[in-house]
Amino acid sequence: MISENVKRELNGLLSDGELGHMTRVGFMVETLAAKLAGIDRKKAKMLGDAAYYHDVGKIYVPRKILLKRGRLTSDESNLVRMHCVYGQLVLTQMNERVSFAEEYLNLATASALYHHERWDGGGYPFGLKAKEIPLLARLTSICDTYDAITSVRPYRRGKQHEQACAELERYAGIQFDPELVDIFLEHGAEMKTHAAEARAEPRQPGQ
Ligand SMILES: [Fe+2]
């Protein structure tokens, strides 16, 4: 689904850390989506591949800000927040070169644009609420947070699976779709195993 050219292009523009995170989130979204009623394996794979692109807009955020240790200034964090909108732009530009299938492009754009929206309406960039947020973005948000908590960052070590699950549970119905969090937690052991596999064997979408 994604050309070798695009993979090479992204490899040059995003750090290994970001690419690894995007890959793991895509893999976890596929695993979680496959648990939902009415989503078959093929559709789950498409959702996972599309979710890979959720942070692609970070191409336009200076790397020194992305890798900065310690607190960001308000200008810096505003710039980081722009990655959702930049993501839509990057995907539109990429589409001119690689011609994504329309459904795939729409899904990838939804994941990029809306994955920082919150269930309670307190997210960004639009402040959408509950099911106004597309399903794929609600799935991405959960897996994104899980991976952010369990991954090693420049400024701290990764935390445990149990701590990440506790965080998801705590913010269910506030930040996250509570029904999707329940499904994630119900399959917690499998999510943990798949996340660990994705960490051990970085996988590109379409493989
Ligand atoms: Fe993001």
Ligand SMILES: [Fe+2]
């Ligand atoms: Fe992310």
